[in-house]
Each structure stands twice: as structure tokens, then as C-alpha cells.
Amino acid sequence: MGRKKxxxxxxxxxxxxxxxHWCTEAVFQTLKGVSQVNQGWVASINENNTFSEAxxxxxxxxxxxxxxxxxxxxxxxxxxxxxxxxxxYRSAVYYFSNHQKEESAHIIKVxxxxxxxxxxxxxxxxxxxxxxxxxxxxxxxxxxxKPFCKTHIHPKLKLIMQKFSKNIDQRKVNHINxxxx
Numbered sequence: 001m002g003r004k005k006x007x008x009x010x011x012x013x014x015x016x017x018x019x020x021h022w023c024t025e026a027v028f029q030t031l032k033g034v035s036q037v038n039q040g041w042v043a044s045i046n047e048n049n050t051f052s053e054a055x056x057x058x059x060x061x062x063x064x065x066x067x068x069x070x071x072x073x074x075x076x077x078x079x080x081x082x083x084x085x086x087x088x089y090r091s092a093v094y095y096f097s098n099h100q101k102e103e104s105a106h107i108i109k110v111x112x113x114x115x116x117x118x119x120x121x122x123x124x125x126x127x128x129x130x131x132x133x134x135x136x137x138x139x140x141x142x143x144x145x146k147p148f149c150k151t152h153i154h155p156k157l158k159l160i161m162q163k164f165s166k167n168i169d170q171r172k173v174n175h176i177n178x179x180x181x
Contacts (some may be wrong), residue, residue, distance in 0.1 A: 011035055012061045014069060014104075015042050015094025015126050017054030018077030024055045026140035026153045027076050027160060032169045033063025039139075040131040042094050044124035052090035056129060066100070068167055070107045071114075073121075075163070076156045080117035094126040101125070 016024055021039040028037045036058040041051035057069065070093060073079070079091055093108070095101040104123045112119050131137070140153050161168055 011058045012066075013056055013058050013096050014066065014100060015054050015056050015096075015129075016069075016073045016092070017042055017052050017089065017094065018073065018079060018091040018121065019053075019089055020152065021053040021055055021132065022136065022139040022148070023153050023156055024053075024073075024077070025138070026149075027072060027156050028055060028057045028069070029138075029141070030157060030160070030169060030172050031059075031064055031069075031072070031164075031167050033060045033167075034169075035059065038129070038131060039137065040129055042092075042126065043128040044092070044094065045127050048090065048092070048122070048124050049127065050087065051128075051130060052092070053088060054090070054092070054094065054129075056094075056126075064167055066103055067107045067111075068164065070104060071111055072160055072164060072167075074108070074111060074115070074119060075159065079119050079121045080115055082120050090124075091121040092124045093121060094124050096126050 016028070018024065025037050025039040028034050034057055038056045040054070042054035042056070043049050043051045059069065073093065077091065093104045095104055101123055108119055108121060108123065140149050143149055
């Protein structure tokens with residue numbers, strides 16, 4: 001008798017840094033095709049070898065593409081501002097393969113035309129990850145009514161729900177905070 005072929009879902013990983021990892025985590029947790037978001041600190045190599053707040057996003061590229069993820073990332077943090085907190089909040093896409101490196105750089109170049117100021121987001125090699133403390137994991141999901149969440153995360157979620165509504169997993173949003181949709 002023939003054996004059934006087991007179908008396994010291959011997930012892709014990409015890292016994003018730029019703003020507070022609580023905010024970044026909440027943004028990506030609401031998207032279709034994103035199966036896991038790990039928040040913490042990422043280090044790259046050379047001059048970017050120090051840890052900076054970031055998330056690692058695991059996603060199914062058949063349900064959401066890298067271009068959409070990068071565009072959402074660029075729109076939900078200060079991707080054109082080289083402010084004084086850039087050591088803590090490095091604006092970056094952290095790649096896991098040379099293909100991701102090339103694709104990410106190309107996507108940012110193409111998206112530049114949508115921005116008035118120059119995008120400063122770097123495409124950097126992923127080197128190391130340190131997760132946040134357990135108490136801060138899934139911060140928005142655990143604390144949607146805290147002042148920080150209302151001030152910083154709600155506006156980002158509203159923005160992506162307006163501009164990327166087809167990519168929002170409404171079940172995830174309703175689970176986290178039904179008042180935001």
C-alpha cells in the first residue's frame with residue numbers, strides 16, 4: 001500500500017528592529033501568515049555587534065510576503081529618523097540568508113519612493129538573539145489597556161488595519177483587543 005505523503009509547513013524567519021520591541025511584537029502578531037513573534041534583542045556583526053531591541057518573525061511566505069512585512073515595518077517605526085536612541089532601537093532588517101539580504105535591500109530601495117525622507121533602515125546579518133524576560137513577552141496581549149499601549153501601540157495597529165486590512169488576521173486582533181478593530 002502507498003504511504004501518505006506528509007506535508008510540512010516550512011516557515012521563514014526574518015528579524016526587525018527599529019522601535020520598542022513591545023510595539024514591534026504587537027504589530028507582527030496581528031498578521032495573517034505570521035505564526036510566531038519572539039521579542040528581545042538582536043546583534044549583528046562588525047559595528048552592529050551590540051544588542052538592540054528587535055523581534056524575530058516566523059512566517060509562511062505563501063500567506064504573506066517579505067515585501068509586505070518590510071513595508072509594514074518601515075511604516076510602524078521611525079525608519080527615516082536617525083535619532084539619539086538608535087543604539088537601543090537600531091532600524092534594521094536582520095536576514096538569515098543571502099537571498100533575504102538581496103531581496104530585503106531591493107525591497108527597501110523600491111519602497112523609498114513612498115517616503116519623503118531617506119530610509120535609514122539597514123539590512124544586517126543576523127548573528128545572535130537574546131529573548132526578553134518572560135514577564136514582557138506578549139506585552140500588548142497581556143496589557144492592551146495600559147497607557148503605554150494606548151499611546152504607542154494602538155496608533156500603529158490602527159495604521160496597519162487601514163493600510164493592510166487584507167493582511168490582518170481579525171481573529172488575532174479580536175483575541176488581543178476587540179476594541180481596536
